[in-house]
Amino acid sequence: MLRLPPLPEPLRGAFMMSLRLAYNGTAEDGERMVAPLRTVGPGNPRHRKGHAVQLKRSVAELLDGMRPWQSDRRLVNNLAPVEAPDAAAIYGPERYTRLAAAKLTHDPATMFRINHNVVPAT
Incomplete structure (x- = not known):
């Protein structure tokens, strides 16, 4: 302990x-x-x-x-879920598409889903 x-x-x-x-x-x-x-x-x-x-x-x-x-980008770690409920809006469409593809490859079961979850690409 x-x-x-x-x-x-x-x-x-x-x-x-x-x-x-x-x-x-x-x-x-x-x-x-x-x-x-x-x-x-x-x-x-x-x-x-x-x-x-x-x-x-x-x-x-x-x-x-x-x-x-200040830029338009925000640090995801500093956002509360109520500040940006839509992960696609946080990352932007291009980045979100890349993240969704990586999620499909490395975490298709969405084991890591806390905070601003990225849904695996279909």
Whole structure:
């Protein structure tokens, strides 16, 4: 059995988040964009009033600031099923056709079907 060291008291039973960002602009612009996020933590979010609302607002502002560099493609691992229920829409028609052919060859019984499943080609 794996035994992990006990968590410090403030972390026990708490939902925690660690956020890492990379920005290819100037340090000043990067600092300006993440400044709202810095006001949210560190600390236990359960003890901060309005934490979730402020965090959502800060993340939305950060994403808006990065919009000029955003592409149409999304990382599948970062999508919840409700965000993209149709795997063909996620991958696009050409990529989906290739994935469906590979699925037919390597997983015709659809053993691997969690998340954004690709149906084997027929």
